[in-house]
Amino acid sequence: MIDVYGLFWLDSTHLVLIAGSTGIVALYFLWRVFARLRLAWIVENTPTSLVRSAAQGQVELVGQAFPFEGRPLRAPLTGNPCLWYRYRIEKYQRRGKNSQWKEIEKGVSEQAFELRDATGSCLIDPRGADVHPRLRKRWEGNRRHPLSGDSPGLLSRLVFGERYRYTEELFVAEDICYALGWFETRGGGRHLPALEQMTADVVREWKADYPALLARFDSSGTGQLDESVWSRVREAAAEEAAQRRRVLAGEADQHWLQRPSRRGLPFLLSDHHEDDLSRQLRRQSGLATAGLLVCSLVSGGLWLALLNA
Structure with missing residues (x-):
């Protein structure tokens, strides 16, 4: 057993495990310090x-948030209308003398919503975003899935026994929306495949229903399609592909903001003002710095105690 500065005794195996674990946590905090500072910058x-x-590419947009096609979401825990949500359900568990909150369920919405500024609108695909919501609520109850946001009283908790803790974060309509991500315009003939590719797709689509293909093109009734018939099939498929291409090219432009495909580029969403978001990121970096110092001191002290044993 090793005396750790007169505070407690540990065997060498446990001392190495604790020192190594706190060292790994210190490395995480080190990464977070610079990651949050980089985002703030x-x-x-x-x-x-x-x-x-x-x-087209990485841009920053600021506007107001609105539901896509006028269809808001419903928050799963409170039922409140929203544009985006993230929630977590924890259960209070007792094991002997120890008790803790254990996460048993969590979720985040993936439905797009709309950002509007004075010049136009853009759809936001929130999947994979680093989201910083202003609205955050935490409360407790005795049901796994609460029917409302009302917190039950102490008597109810004692009667039912089980305790649950709920956390819900929301974006709501008409709030400010800050978005930093990959901007892309779709429609208007952009990103259409070549006519030859669309023709081949039409032929494959028709061949998937071979009886219908025979009924349409086998005028001789032989039950087979020879080369001359296949020539007519390809001509008809080319006409169909050209028609589909004209329809797609006539669609209106639709702007999207989404997660960048290139690694290292940020995707941030927030309903804070830009300055408030920057301060929040710098505060998170400061907290990570404090965590880095504490874990470094603990890990270094434990390794030193091991070396001096």
């Missing part, structure tokens, strides 16, 4: 674009 130094004139 990007938020502060990226110029805000307007939807109508935004370049």
